[in-house]
Structures are given as structure tokens and as C-alpha cells.
Amino acid sequence: MATVEVPKEQKVEPTTPAPAPSKPKTITLRISRFNPSEHAETKFEEFKIPVQKWTTVLEAILYVKQSLDHSVAVRYSCRQASCGSCGMKINGKPRLACYTKVSELESNVITVEPMNNFPIIRDLAVDFKQLFSTHKKMKPFIINEESEVQPGTKEFVQTPKDLEKFLQFSYCIKCGLCNSACPTMATDKSFIGPQGLAQAYRYTADNRDQGKKDRLKIVDQSHGIWRCHFAGSCSDVCPKGVDPAMAIQLLRGYMLGFRK
Amino acid sequence: MVPEYYLVIKMKESIIMKIHYGTALGAVALVAVHILMRLSQKFSDSLQYQNVLANYHFLPYALMLEVILILLSVHGFNGLRVILLELKQGVAYERAINYGSIVAMIVLVAYGSRTILMAGMGLS
Ligand code: SF4
Ligand code: FES
Numbered sequence: 193m194a195t196v197e198v199p200k201e202q203k204v205e206p207t208t209p210a211p212a213p214s215k216p217k218t219i220t221l222r223i224s225r226f227n228p229s230e231h232a233e234t235k236f237e238e239f240k241i242p243v244q245k246w247t248t249v250l251e252a253i254l255y256v257k258q259s260l261d262h263s264v265a266v267r268y269s270c271r272q273a274s275c276g277s278c279g280m281k282i283n284g285k286p287r288l289a290c291y292t293k294v295s296e297l298e299s300n301v302i303t304v305e306p307m308n309n310f311p312i313i314r315d316l317a318v319d320f321k322q323l324f325s326t327h328k329k330m331k332p333f334i335i336n337e338e339s340e341v342q343p344g345t346k347e348f349v350q351t352p353k354d355l356e357k358f359l360q361f362s363y364c365i366k367c368g369l370c371n372s373a374c375p376t377m378a379t380d381k382s383f384i385g386p387q388g389l390a391q392a393y394r395y396t397a398d399n400r401d402q403g404k405k406d407r408l409k410i411v412d413q414s415h416g417i418w419r420c421h422f423a424g425s426c427s428d429v430c431p432k433g434v435d436p437a438m439a440i441q442l443l444r445g446y447m448l449g450f451r452k
Numbered sequence: 453m454v455p456e457y458y459l460v461i462k463m464k465e466s467i468i469m470k471i472h473y474g475t476a477l478g479a480v481a482l483v484a485v486h487i488l489m490r491l492s493q494k495f496s497d498s499l500q501y502q503n504v505l506a507n508y509h510f511l512p513y514a515l516m517l518e519v520i521l522i523l524l525s526v527h528g529f530n531g532l533r534v535i536l537l538e539l540k541q542g543v544a545y546e547r548a549i550n551y552g553s554i555v556a557m558i559v560l561v562a563y564g565s566r567t568i569l570m571a572g573m574g575l576s
Contacts, residue, residue, distance in 0.1 A: 376538060379538050379539055379540075380537070380538040380539075380541065381541055382541045383538075412464055412465050412466045413465055414465050414537055414546070415537070415541070416465060418465050418466070418468075418469045418534075419534070419537075419538060447466045448466075448470070
């Protein structure tokens, strides 16, 4: 059988060269440490972390937990901006740690702190009790006597226009970033807050719902909707584009008689 | 029977805030008239003793001053009440702020009205 000899110097070059593996960069991660049962004061601990282009702040914190100091307290779950657990202040701004890449912060020093306006459980983990109880008080469900689908009934039909009125506000993941950015919440501990008010609007604007009167009564109190000064910082930090500041103004529209 | 003060304090926040916005708009309009009246003659002349007294003697103008006084007292003290409620919370504190601002409103209106009345009647 005939054989074909390939000359030694003839090399086959790939058409596109393989990308060179990106070199990990080292950053300093400053973590706020506070244990109410041990320390009287908050202190910052610094860790050197190797990061890639795609490393998120949560991954950087988990690297610390895994390799340097396992006692750092942080809350997380989904790692994909869905569960709302990993809210914290990153370089001074409330953000989701799993949704914030170290590279987008454009700094070699990253400071992580617990969210403002929440009691601290330990380090980066804050207490969500008030957020959840306020959310619950807003009756975050459809109130409708005929909501049970019985034989002979059919589902409520909604037009795309009906849906548009509340869809954006239903994307809330209860991460609490809006409450932590709210300047009113910083001094008024009884204020309902942007998260609760946005949810009150979300259900009030739903044409299947009949609980408008109840909800408007709940938010119409001395620490309710009127304490919003429209700073807009809630909408600025919301990772889901909910725009609570707009929801609050729309809800006010019902109370001032501009909306039916 | 429900005492009067109960009705005032239990007023819904939306009603209070509607009054707050209404008094602001009213005050802006009437203060604008008040300032324009200063410009109806040379500004410094309009503030001459006799001219100021003449304003008080002119009943519609004196009434307008009285309305401005009420609008500004209601708006101002309610604004202060809101600021103080946002600053600190607590049942006793909030009750004190609510009652205190109503009393302050009444005192200021009474004192201002006394001035308007006395000047209008030519007393000093
Ligand atoms: S409105 Fe946005 S920032 Fe506020 S809790 Fe919901 S998702 Fe988070
Ligand atoms: S871990 Fe779930 S939102 Fe970040």
C-alpha cells in the first residue's frame, strides 16, 4: 500500500489561535465584621483574593470562607439574582453580591458591608424580619371572592395592557436593597418602605384584585406612603428594575383621586 | 360623643397631606399678591409706617393677611410635625408632636390675628 510522506517542516496551523488563559488578578477584599454577642464595634478585615474577569463579589466572599476564614457570615442561596438573599453594601452602594462582578467595580479594593437600615445578625447577614412582616401586611395576594376556579367558571382574562400596569412591580425578589437605600428609612424605623409600598401598588393595580380599599387604608397612616420624599434612591439600586419610587407615586395617584 | 380633638388627631394622613399641599398652593398665590402689592409703588415707600398701617385698615387686604397667616401656620407646623415624626418614633413622643403642632398652630394664628386686628382698629 502506498504511503504519503508529510515533510517534517510542514506544520498545520490552526486558523484562529486559542485564547491565552487570562491571568488572575489579586484584589483586596475588605469585609465588615460585627458580632453583636462578641464585639462592641464593627471592624474591617482585609483579604487578598485572586479574581478572574467573571468573578462575582459573592464568589470572592466564598473564597474567603473556603480558604482563609470560614467564620465570615454571609447569606446567599441561588447565586443568580433570583432569591434576594445576598444584598449588601458593596463599595458603598447596596447591590446583590451574586450579581456584581468584581471587574465592573473598577477598583482593586472592594469593601463589603451589611445593608443599612436593617439590624445586623452577624457580619454581612442582616435581619429581614421587618421587611417580611411589612410585606405581609400589604396583603401581597389577589383578593377576589370569585378567585376559586370552580366547575363552570373560567380564569380571569387579562389584556396585555392590564398586565403592563403591574408586571414590572411583580419582579420584586424581596432583596431589601431599596429599603437599605431609602433616606426616610434611615431615621423613620416605622416607615413602610419602598419594598412594601411597591407591592401594595402591584396588587392594587391588578385588575383581578378587589382589595384596593384595604391596601389604601393600610398605607394611609403617619408612617405610610406620605413619608416618601421621592429621593428615588430605591429605584436607583433595584437589581430587578422594579422602580419602587414610581410605584409609590402611582399609588399616591389613587389616594389623590388621579387614578381610579 | 366623640370629642372634637379626637376627630382632629384621628384625621387620615391623606386628608392632612391634602390640606398640606392645598395650603402650600394657597400661600404661594396669596404671598405673590402680597409681594405684587409692594411693587404697586416704590418698594421702600410701600414699607413706610403710614402705608403699612393703611394696608391693615383696608379690610380685604387685612383679610388676605389673615388667610396667609392661617395657611402658613397650618402648612409650616404640619411640615414640622412630619419632620419630627420622621426623626424619632414612639407612641408618647408622636402624640406629643401631634398635639403640640396643633397647639402651636392655634397660638401663632391667635397671636397674628391679634396683631392684624389691633393694627386694623388703630390700636398699638
Ligand atoms: S423593589 Fe427591587 S430592590 Fe426592592 S426588594 Fe424588590 S427587587 Fe429588591
Ligand atoms: S444569592 Fe440569590 S440573589 Fe444573590
